[in-house]
Amino acid sequence: MAKTKQGNKDVDSYTIGGTNKVVYDCVLMRASDSDNQPYVARVEKMEGDGRGSVRVQVRWYYRPEESKGGRRQFHGAKELFLSDHFDLQSAHTIEGKCVVHSFKNYTRLDNVGPEDFFCRFEYKAATGSFTPDRVAVYCKCEMPYNPDDLMVQCDACKHWFHPSCVAMTIEQAKKLDHFVCSDCFKENGSKRLSNAYATSPNFEPKAEPKRQRR
Numbered sequence: 001m002a003k004t005k006q007g008n009k010d011v012d013s014y015t016i017g018g019t020n021k022v023v024y025d026c027v028l029m030r031a032s033d034s035d036n037q038p039y040v041a042r043v044e045k046m047e048g049d050g051r052g053s054v055r056v057q058v059r060w061y062y063r064p065e066e067s068k069g070g071r072r073q074f075h076g077a078k079e080l081f082l083s084d085h086f087d088l089q090s091a092h093t094i095e096g097k098c099v100v101h102s103f104k105n106y107t108r109l110d111n112v113g114p115e116d117f118f119c120r121f122e123y124k125a126a127t128g129s130f131t132p133d134r135v136a137v138y139c140k141c142e143m144p145y146n147p148d149d150l151m152v153q154c155d156a157c158k159h160w161f162h163p164s165c166v167a168m169t170i171e172q173a174k175k176l177d178h179f180v181c182s183d184c185f186k187e188n189g190s191k192r193l194s195n196a197y198a199t200s201p202n203f204e205p206k207a208e209p210k211r212q213r214r
Contacts, residue, residue: 011048014056014091022046022056026117028095029058037063038095040080040117046091054091059083061100061119068128074144078106078116081123081130107147118147140165152176156184 014022028038041058048054061080064071080100098115106118122131135144138151138160145151150170151160155178163173166181173179180188 008047008049008055011046011054014046014054014094016094016096020097022091022094022097025097026061026100027056027058028098028115029089030093030095040098040100041087041089042082042100044086055088056091056094057086057088060085060087061117062123062125067123074146076118076146076148078112078118080117080119081121082119083123083125085125103147150174152179154179154181154184156180156188 012023016022022043024043026040026042029041031038040061040063042061043056044059045057046054047057060083062083062085064075064079064081067081082100096115098117101109101116101118103118103120106112106116109116120135123129124131137144139162141162145160149162150173151162152166152168152173153160159181161181163170
């Protein structure tokens with residue numbers, strides 16, 4: 001935790017370019033290399049020096065590719081890790097505000113905008129470890145859920161599957177009205193489930209599509 005120097009005072013907010021007020025929000029911060037994506041951070045504290053200069057203490061979010069393990073198949077395009085890395089930065093490097101949703105709330109969004117992100121892990125930068133260190137896995141491939149990927153749910157066992165893991169294309173999966181996985185099909189008998197792939201206009205589709213991005 002950075003100490004406040006004598007003469008510096010805590011401030012309640014900072015206005016970006018005269019338009020967007022930052023309180024204790026998640027923000028986009030300018031990268032040192034203009035070709036890189038902006039960094040994402042959570043403002044923990046703000047202090048002014050009395051001459052109009054404001055500094056912000058931030059807690060950084062890491063993108064999967066910035067972590068020791070790198071980006072993996074189940075990481076979403078908008079996924080971030082809340083790190084234990086704190087810094088004191090000039091408020092002038094703030095480009096704008098953003099929203100880092102919980103994983104649950106993110107999966108409920110009808111539309112995902114450029115300012116929307118989600119976080120389900122905390123990350124220790126020094127060790128590369130995560131909290132929690134385990135999450136639920138799905139499908140035959142036993143991978144955590146990637147909210148960008150379409151999945152289909154079995155009507156019988158209620159488990160979720162990637163179309164490619166059950167020998168389907170994404171286009172085929174989007175046309176399904178209902179679905180029964182091969183294990184349940186064998187267990188319940190082909191006669192009973194002979195119409196497992198038939199269309200039914202009154203049946204709720206079991207494919208979960210990618211969320212739209214604005």
